[in-house]
Amino acid sequence: MDQRLDFITLATPDLDAARRFYRDGLGWVPLLDVPGEILFFQVGRGLVLGLYDAAAFVGDLVDTVGGELVPVGPAAGPTGITLSHNVGSPAEVDAVVERMRGAGGRIRKSPQQAAFGGYHAHVDDPNGVVWEVAHNPGWSVAADGSVRLQPVE
Amino acid sequence: MDQRLDFITLATPDLDAARRFYRDGLGWVPLLDVPGEILFFQVGRGLVLGLYDAAAFVGDLVDTVGGELVPVGPAAGPTGITLSHNVGSPAEVDAVVERMRGAGGRIRKSPQQAAFGGYHAHVDDPNGVVWEVAHNPGWSVAADGSVRLQPVE
Numbered sequence: 001m002d003q004r005l006d007f008i009t010l011a012t013p014d015l016d017a018a019r020r021f022y023r024d025g026l027g028w029v030p031l032l033d034v035p036g037e038i039l040f041f042q043v044g045r046g047l048v049l050g051l052y053d054a055a056a057f058v059g060d061l062v063d064t065v066g067g068e069l070v071p072v073g074p075a076a077g078p079t080g081i082t083l084s085h086n087v088g089s090p091a092e093v094d095a096v097v098e099r100m101r102g103a104g105g106r107i108r109k110s111p112q113q114a115a116f117g118g119y120h121a122h123v124d125d126p127n128g129v130v131w132e133v134a135h136n137p138g139w140s141v142a143a144d145g146s147v148r149l150q151p152v153e
Numbered sequence: 154m155d156q157r158l159d160f161i162t163l164a165t166p167d168l169d170a171a172r173r174f175y176r177d178g179l180g181w182v183p184l185l186d187v188p189g190e191i192l193f194f195q196v197g198r199g200l201v202l203g204l205y206d207a208a209a210f211v212g213d214l215v216d217t218v219g220g221e222l223v224p225v226g227p228a229a230g231p232t233g234i235t236l237s238h239n240v241g242s243p244a245e246v247d248a249v250v251e252r253m254r255g256a257g258g259r260i261r262k263s264p265q266q267a268a269f270g271g272y273h274a275h276v277d278d279p280n281g282v283v284w285e286v287a288h289n290p291g292w293s294v295a296a297d298g299s300v301r302l303q304p305v306e
Binding site: 001077084 | 154156159193195199200207213237297302
């Protein structure tokens with residue numbers, strides 16, 4: 001099994017609010033937009049973030065041909081996860097956080113020194129999806145896409 | 154703000170179980186492994202999946218310098234999200250699902266025809282993280298990393 005993630009799907013109670021935030025507020029270009037159902041954005045090389053109507057999300061996890069019965073939670077938004085957007089400087093962290101706030105985001109953790117040695121903030125999107133905006137001086141990506149992580153002094 | 158996701162962090166109640174599943178069971182190579190704290194895997198070009206001790210995950214969301222007070226949920230695992238791994242054929246879906254089951258995964262939705270026109274299954278990792286294993290004939294990635302989505306007949 002290749003060590004690869006291709007697609008991330010988030011249960012989204014309010015797709016219209018998500019559209020206003022990502023498309024109208026942040027200026028992101030949808031890969032696919034089916035109102036009331038799904039909203040896809042490409043967020044990396046071969047990587048898509050899919051916002052999926054929360055009720056449909058739960059419905060899609062139901063096994064229709066057998067398998068183990070696994071309880072499915074309520075149609076709420078994602079918890080227990082953060083999505084991170086890395087930038088090149090603390091000033092860029094501040095700027096992106098302001099952009100997200102202007103687009104309707106809610107600042108959960110204001111920009112500050114991070115435990116990993118860099119500088120970061122956390123902003124909730126209108127559906128409660130937590131984005132970390134981070135400057136990590138130890139993070140770099142080589143030409144072949146390899147991530148390098150070095151301890152920050 | 155660039156349309157880019159660099160890092161995904163999951164609250165992980167049992168990091169040792171996660172290590173047994175991803176490293177020992179699936180053969181994935183950690184980018185960084187700090188027992189009791191974090192376990193990182195590169196899962197794409199410039200993309201890292203970080204499994205983070207659930208209590209530390211919650212602690213990291215606390216604002217120490219001000220900002221709005223946003224409630225943080227209990228230190229449970231992620232909900233409202235699926236991570237997808239795409240493969241080239243239905244037979245590969247079956248094979249990856251078996252590999253995941255052998256590694257300690259729990260089949261939530263057995264391999265079957267998917268609403269999007271392809272073939273897929275859902276498997277929970279030992280911490281309840283839901284992976285979709287999918288064959289989507291309409292999914293392709295161009296040389297520049299652009300994702301193409303075409304309707305499946």
